[in-house]
Amino acid sequence: MEEFIKVRHEKLKRLRKEKIEPYPHRYKITYKTREILGKYKKLKIGEEVRGSQVSLAGRIMSKRGHGKSGFAHIMDGSGKIQVYTKFDVVGEKKYGLYKKLDIGDFIGVEGRIFKTKTGEITVLVEDFTLLAKSLRPLPEKWHGLKDVEIRFRQRYIDLIMNPEVKETFLRRSRITSLIRKFLDKKDFLEIETPMMQPIPGGAAATPFVTHHKALHRDLYLRIAPELYLKRLIVGGMERVYEINRNFRNEGISTRHNPEFTMLELYQAYADYEDLMELTTELIAEIAKEVLGTLKIEYQGKKIDLKTPWKRLTLKSAIKKYTKLDIDKTKNIKKEAKKLGLKIEEDLADTQVIDHIFKEFVEPRLIQPMFITDYPRELSPLAKAKKNNPNLAERFELFIGTLELANAYSELNDPILQRERLKEQLALRWAGSEDAHMMDEDFLRALEYGMPPCAGLGIGIDRLVMLLTDSPSIRDVILFPHMKPEKQQ
RNA sequence: GCCCCCAUAGCUCAGUUGGAAGAGCACCUGACUCUUAAUCAGGGUGUCCCAGGUUCGAGCCCUGGUGGGGGUACCA
Numbered sequence: 001m002e003e004f005i006k007v008r009h010e011k012l013k014r015l016r017k018e019k020i021e022p023y024p025h026r027y028k029i030t031y032k033t034r035e036i037l038g039k040y041k042k043l044k045i046g047e048e049v050r051g052s053q054v055s056l057a058g059r060i061m062s063k064r065g066h067g068k069s070g071f072a073h074i075m076d077g078s079g080k081i082q083v084y085t086k087f088d089v090v091g092e093k094k095y096g097l098y099k100k101l102d103i104g105d106f107i108g109v110e111g112r113i114f115k116t117k118t119g120e121i122t123v124l125v126e127d128f129t130l131l132a133k134s135l136r137p138l139p140e141k142w143h144g145l146k147d148v149e150i151r152f153r154q155r156y157i158d159l160i161m162n163p164e165v166k167e168t169f170l171r172r173s174r175i176t177s178l179i180r181k182f183l184d185k186k187d188f189l190e191i192e193t194p195m196m197q198p199i200p201g202g203a204a205a206t207p208f209v210t211h212h213k214a215l216h217r218d219l220y221l222r223i224a225p226e227l228y229l230k231r232l233i234v235g236g237m238e239r240v241y242e243i244n245r246n247f248r249n250e251g252i253s254t255r256h257n258p259e260f261t262m263l264e265l266y267q268a269y270a271d272y273e274d275l276m277e278l279t280t281e282l283i284a285e286i287a288k289e290v291l292g293t294l295k296i297e298y299q300g301k302k303i304d305l306k307t308p309w310k311r312l313t314l315k316s317a318i319k320k321y322t323k324l325d326i327d328k329t330k331n332i333k334k335e336a337k338k339l340g341l342k343i344e345e346d347l348a349d350t351q352v353i354d355h356i357f358k359e360f361v362e363p364r365l366i367q368p369m370f371i372t373d374y375p376r377e378l379s380p381l382a383k384a385k386k387n388n389p390n391l392a393e394r395f396e397l398f399i400g401t402l403e404l405a406n407a408y409s410e411l412n413d414p415i416l417q418r419e420r421l422k423e424q425l426a427l428r429w430a431g432s433e434d435a436h437m438m439d440e441d442f443l444r445a446l447e448y449g450m451p452p453c454a455g456l457g458i459g460i461d462r463l464v465m466l467l468t469d470s471p472s473i474r475d476v477i478l479f480p481h482m483k484p485e486k487q488q
Numbered sequence: 489g490c491c492c493c494c495a496u497a498g499c500u501c502a503g504u505u506g507g508a509a510g511a512g513c514a515c516c517u518g519a520c521u522c523u524u525a526a527u528c529a530g531g532g533u534g535u536c537c538c539a540g541g542u543u544c545g546a547g548c549c550c551u552g553g554u555g556g557g558g559g560u561a562c563c564a
Contacts, residue, residue: 003533004498004515046522062524069521086521103514116522136498140513142525143500149556150499161499205563224564250563251489396564406564434563459564472557483555 008135011100015133020097022133027108030055034078040113040121048114054123056081057108057131059160060101062141070098071122074107075160083109084116085125094127103141104134152480165475171290172464172476176243178286179263179460186278188239188265193228195221195245199439202226202381206249206434208258221247226381226455227442229266230410233453234445241265243460254472255402258481261460268453271383271409272393275456276370279397279405280307283368283463290467298400298466301366305399309368314357317371322360326353350375365398380420380436382408400466407456414446 015022031054040049058076068087073080087095101107108131111123139145144161151158151165158165180190198217200207202224210219225242232240243263250256267274287305288294294305315326322339329335332352336343341355353375365371372395376384379392394408411417421443427435464476474480 001498001533007515064523064526065520066523066526067520069523071523071526073524082524084522088521114522116524118522118524120522120524122522137514138499140499142513146500147495147556149495152556203564248563251561253560253563254558256563403564457564485555 004137005135008102008133011102012133012135014100015130020130022130024129024131027057027129027131028055029057029108032056032078033058033074033076033081036081036113036123037079037121040115043113043115043121045115045119046117048124049112052113053110053126054113055108055110056123057106059134060103060105060107061138063101063103065099068095072101074109082116082120082122083111083125083128084114084122085128089124089126090128097130098125098128101130102134104136104138105130106132106134149482152474153482153485155478168464168468168470168476169478171468174290175286175464175467176460178289179243179282182282182285183241183265186239188241188267189237191229191232191237191240191242192244193222193225193232193242195247197222197228199437201437201439201442203246203248204434204436208247208249223248224262224457225264226457227439229264229455230450230453231442231445233266233268233410234448234450238268238451239266252481254474255462255465257461257473257477260473260477263458263460264455266410266453266455268451270454271452272372272395272407272454275407275454276311276395279407279456279458280309280368282458283397283399283404286463287467296467296469298402298469299471301400303367303400305368309370309397311370311372311395313373314353314371314375315373317361317369318353318356320361321364322356324356348377350377354378362398362403363401365401368397368399370395370397377423379408380424381411381417383411402462402466403459404462404466405456405458407454410450410453410455412446412450412452414443417446418443 012022033056036054036056040052043049056074056076058074060072061075061080062073064071070085072083072085074083085095085098090098108129109123109125110127111125114122114124116122139157139161145151145157151162159169183190196210196219198219200220200223203226205223207220207223210221211217212219224246225244229240229242241263243261245259246262247259249258252258267278284294284305284307287296296303296305312320319325324335324339326332332349333343333345333347336352336356339356339360341359343352343355347355373385373391374394374396376382376390376392379394382392382394385391385393392408394406396403397405411420421436421438424436425438428437461473461476464470465473468476470476
C-alpha cells in the first residue's frame with residue numbers, strides 16, 4: 001500500500017514542479033455523459049460529428065494506452081463515457097501529461113463526438129484539465145469491491161465501484177421524494193419535532209441517553225416522534241407528517257439499525273381503517289412509480305401489490321398458520337411449547353402470542369397483509385375497539401415478510417390515557433425497562449382536547465429494502481452502524 | 489448477551505499432510521495512433537488480523553483477543 005501511495009505522491013510533486021495545479025477550483029461543463037450518449041445514439045460507425053464541441057468531467061475508471069494514443073473511460077454522476085486522446089490532437093506536452101494520469105483521477109475534457117469502429121460513442125479529446133489527483137488505488141475493475149466491511153466503512157469506494165449500489169440510493173431518494181409529493185397532495189404538512197427529548201415516548205424501546213451541559217440534565221434521543229406529533233393535532237394542525245430518524249438502543253440485525261428512518265403521520269377525524277386505505281394507496285403508487293409495475297419480486301419471492309390488500313386479525317392469522325385457537329386455549333404457554341417454542345415462565349400471555357406470531361405467521365406473510373386487532377395491553381396509546389375493550393384498533397402491514405407499517409386509531413380520552421400510562425409505569429417498576437414513561441405535558445395536551453385521529457408509522461428503510469430487493473437494512477443505509485475502526 | 493462462519497498483496501481469490509508465500513487485475517519499466525477484462529516483454533510490491541502456545545519447523549494445529557457476516561435473544 002505504501003508503495004502505491006508513494007508513487008502517487010511523487011507524481012503529485014512532479015505536477016507541482018511543472019506548475020500544473022492538481023486541485024483547481026472549477027471546470028465548466030456543458031454535458032453529462034448520459035446526455036451525450038442519448039443525443040448521439042444514432043451515429044454511424046466511424047462517423048464524427050462536426051461542431052459537436054462538448055465539455056464534461058469525471059473520474060478516470062480505466063485506461064488503455066497504444067503508444068501515441070489512448071482510450072479511457074471517465075465516470076460522472078450520470079454514467080460512463082469513453083474518451084480518446086491522441087498525440088496528434090493534444091500535442092506532445094499534453095499527451096505526456098495524459099500518460100501520467102492515474103485511474104481514479106478527476107479530469108475535465110473538451111472535445112468532439114464520434115463513434116469508434118467498434119461502435120462506441122466516444123469523445124475525441126482536444127484538451128483536458130486535471131481536476132483532482134487521486135492518491136490511493138481503486139479496487140480492481142473486473143471483480144470490483146466485495147469486502148462487506150470496506151463497502152460499509154468506506155461507502156464512497158462502494159459507490160464508485162458498484163453502480164447497482166448507487167442505483168439503490170438514487171431509488172431511495174426517489175422514494176422519499178415521492179412520499180412527500182403524495183402526502184403534500186393530500187394536504188399533509190411536513191413538520192419537524194425534537195430529536196432530543198427530556199422524556200422518550202411513543203414506543204416501547206430502550207433509548208440512547210445524552211447529556212446537556214448547560215441545562216445540567218440528561219436528554220434522550222427519540223425512540224419515536226409520536227407524542228409530539230399528537231401535540232400538534234391538539235394544536236390544530238390536522239394533517240402532519242415527519243420523515244426522520246428514530247434511535248433505539250437495541251440489537252442490530254438485517255432488519256434493525258440503531259438509527260432508522262421513519263415516516264410518521266397523523267390525520268385528524270380519521271381512524272385506522274382510513275389509514276389502511278392511505279397506506280395501500282401510498283405504497284402501491286410509489287411501487288408503480290419507481291418500478292413501473294405492481295408485480296414485484298423480493299428475495300426470489302413474487303409479490304403482487306394489486307389492491308385491495310388482504311386483512312387478517314392477529315387471532316385468525318395465528319389460527320390459519322398454527323391451527324391454534326387462542327380463544328379456546330386455556331394455557332397458551334403450554335400450547336406454545338407444544339409448537340416447539342422456548343417460552344420463559346415469566347412471559348405474559350400477550351408476549352407468548354407475539355412469539356407465536358413472529359415464529360409461525362410473519363415468515364409466511366409474503367403477499368401484502370394487514371394484521372389487525374392487537375391486544376390492548378401491547379398498545380397503550382391506541383384506542384380500543386368499540387365492541388371489544390381488550391383489543392386495540394390497530395394494524396400492522398407485512399409485505400415480503402417485512403414489517404413495514406404500524407398504525408392505530410389514537411387514544412384521545414385523557415383519563416383513559418393516564419390510566420394506561422400508569423399501567424406502563426407499573427411495568428417499569430416491575431423491571432420492564434422499555435415500558436412507556438409518564439409524560440405529564442402530553443397528558444395535559446390531551447386534556448385540552450385532541451380530535452379523533454389516527455396515526456401511522458412506515459419504516460422507510462424497510463420499504464426501500466422491499467423496492468430495491470435488498471436482503472439487509474445495511475444495503476439501504478449509506479453509513480450503517482459499525483464499531484470504530486482501529487486507528488492506523 | 490449467546491451460537492456458527494470468515495480474516496492471505498491495493499482489489500478478487502488460491503495455498504495440498506505442518507516443510508522456501510502464489511495467480512489474475514491494479515501498480516512500476518519498455519513497445520504499440522480505433523482499444524474496451526486491449527495486447528506484448530520484464531518486475532512481487534506481504535505485520536498471512538493481533539497476542540500467546542505446541543513443534544526441529546506454523547498461513548495451516550491449540551488458547552485468548554480484535555474486526556466483519558449470519559443466526560438467536562432483546563426489540564416494531
